[in-house]
Amino acid sequence: MAMDVMPQQGPDSGRPPEPSPQDPYVLPAEGATALPPPPPTLRTTLRRAAFGAVAAGVLLAGALVAVDDGDERPKERGPVERAEAAATAGSPASLSDLTALIGDRQKWVESHPKDAPSLATLGTAYVEWARRSADTAYYARAEQTLKRSLEAQPGERGNGAAWLGLAALANARHDFLAAKRWGETVKKQQPKAWNVYPVLIDAYTGLGDRKAATAATETFGELRKGAPALARTADLYRGNGWREDALATAREAADRATQPAEKAEALHRLGELARERGEPEEAVAQFDAALRTDAAQYASLAGRARALAALDRTDEALAAYQSALEKLPRPQYALELGELYESLGLDGDARTQYAKLREMVAAAKKDGVDESLVLARFEADHGDPETAVELLRAQWRGQHRSAAVADALGWALHRAGKSEEGLEYARLAADTGVRNASYAYHLGVIQRELADYGPARRNLEQALRTDPAFSPLAAPLAREALDALGEPPPGGPGETRQPPPPAPEPEPAKKPGQEREQEKKPEAPAPAPSRTADVKSPSPAASPSVPSSASPSVSKSP
Secondary structure (H helix, E strand, O other): OOOOOOOOOOOOOOOOOOOOOOOOOOOOOOHHHHOOOOOOOOOOOOHHHHHHHHOOOOOOOOOOOOOOOOOOOOOOOOHHHHHHHHHHOOOOOOHHHHHHHHHHHHHHHHHOOOOHHHHHHHHHHHHHHHHHHOOOHHHHHHHHHHHHHHHHOOHHHOOHHHHHHHHHHHHHOOOHHHHHHHHHHHHHHOOOOHHHHHHHHHHHHHHOOHHHHHHHHHHHHHHOOOHHHHHHHHHHHHHHOOHHHHHHHHHHHHHHOOOHHHHHHHHHHHHHHHHHOOOHHHHHHHHHHHHHHOOOOOHHHHHHHHHHHHOOOHHHHHHHHHHHHHHOOOHHHHHHHHHHHHHOOOHHHHHHHHHHHHHHHHHHHHOOOOOHHHHHHHHHHHOOHHHHHHHHHHHHHOOOOOHHHHHHHHHHHHHOOOHHHHHHHHHHHHHOOOOOHHHHHHHHHHHHHOOOHHHHHHHHHHHHHHOOOOOOOHHHHHHHHHHHHOOOOOOOOOOOOOOOOOOOOOOOOOOOOOOOOOOOOOOOOOOOOOOOOOOOOOOOOOOOOOOOOOOOOOOOOO
16 A cells, blocks of 8 residues: 655754644644744555544553554555654654654644544644653643543543643643642553553652652553663662662663664763763763764753863853753753853853743743742742742642752752751752752751751762762852861761860960050850751641652662
8 A cells, every 4th residue: 555654854854833724723823833844744644544543542652552554565664653653662752753743643633623542642742842842832732632632532431642641741841740640540540551650750750759659660660661661760760869770770771772762862861870970071972972863862962061061161061051952942951051151250141041041931831831940949049049939838838849849948948048947858858869969069058057067078078979060150169168167077977066266365464554455356156066966857837748758679779
C-alpha cells in the first residue's frame, strides 16, 4: 500500500504547525504562537482510522500505540511512526518527529472532531512540545484539546489517555497536587498500566513524597524494563545522594538507549552528575556528546554553560547561556546568566537578565505555569527576601515540599532575618541526603549566623568539597565564610566553638591627677556555645513537616 510520508524536519524548523483556522475549537493565537512556521506537508493514510480505535489507553511520552497498517512489506519508518514507536517504548521523541506527529493529528481531527483518542494524543503532544521548547503558550492549547477529548469520551468510559494528558500538563505547570490526583485516578482503573507511573513519579517528587516516589519508581521498573526505567532509577538514586549507584545506573541507561533523543537525554544526565560532583571537564564532554547526538537537546546548552563557568572559560560560558536562552527560554537560565554577569562585575548586563527573568515568570503565569520557586530564589538574593518568603510559604502550604523548596525557604527566611526558623527548613533539605553544594552552603551560612560554628564549618567544607565552583557568586562567599571560621581547634570534634578572645590586660597604675589617655574599649563578647543540641524544634502547629522518606531494603553506597 502506497503511503505519503511527511519529510523529517530539522531541530530548528520552528514550532508545530498551527491548527486550521476553520477548527472552531482552536484558541486564538497569542504571543509567540501568532507567528506560525510554514506548515509541513501532511501525509494522508488509511491507518488513522485504525489508530483511533486502539489508542485510548495510552499517551505520548509513554502513552501512544503504533498501529500496523497491514502492509507486510518492510519499509522505513516516517517521522510520525518514529514518534509513536518512541512513545510506545516510554522514550522521548525527537522534536522534529514530535512536530510531524502534531501536524498529522491536527489534520486528522479537523475531519474527525469527536475522535477522543486522537484528541488525547494531540493534547499530550502539545504538552510535550511546550515542555521541550519552553513555549508555554501551548499549555492552554493542550488543556482545551484534552477537554475536547473528555467531552467526546469521558475518562470513566475508558479515556484514561486524556486523564494522563491532564496529569502531564499539571506536572509541566508545577501543579503537582493536580497531577497526583489525575494519575492516581488512572492507577485505580489500570494498576498494571506502566504509562501512569512516570507522571506519578514526577508528581510525588514535586510534592517531596519520597516514599511514594520510590514505590512508583520500583513499580515502573517492574512493568517497563530497559533504558526508561533505568533513567528513572538513576534519578531516584541521585535524589537520595547515592552517587555511585546513580552513576552506574545512568551509564547503563545510556548504553541501552537506542534512539538519538533517548541517547542524548541519557548523556545529559551523565553531564549533570559529573557537574554536581565537581568534575566540570567531564561534564562538558558529556554535554557536548548529548548535543552531537541530538542538536535539539537544548538543556545541554545550559548544562555546558554551567560547566564552562566552573572552568573559568567565561566567554564560552556566556555564549552557551545566550544560546540556551534563545533555544529554551527558561527563567532559571536567565537567573544563572545574570549571576555570572554579576560575578564578572557586569552589573548592567546582570540587571538586564534579571528583568528578563521577571518577564518570563509573568508570561508563564498567564499560561498557568507556576515559576514561584525560581522567582523566590531570585528575590532572596537579588530582590526582596520577604517576597521570597511569601512565595515559598505558599508553596509549602500547597504541599510542594521537595528538597528544593525546603532549601529555598530556609535560605529566604535567613535572608529576611529569620535564621532560627530558616534553620529548620535548611536542615530538612540537607537531611534528604541529596549531594547538593548549594544546600550545604546555605545550611552552613545559617549555622554560622546562629553561632553554631562546628556544624557551620563542616557544611561549608562539604559544599566546597562537593563542587568547588558550584556558583560563580556563592562559591567565593563560601570560601570567605570558611576562612573566617578558621581552622578547628586542637582536640578533635568535641570542641566546636571558636576560642574566646583573651582577657584584657590590666591597665597600668596611673599617677595622681593623670587623665586617662583613651577610653577603655568594651570587651568583645565570646561566641555563643554550639547550638546543635540547643535549637528547639517548633511546636507541631508550626513544624515544617514533610512526608517520611523511604527506607530502601537494599543499602546503597554513599
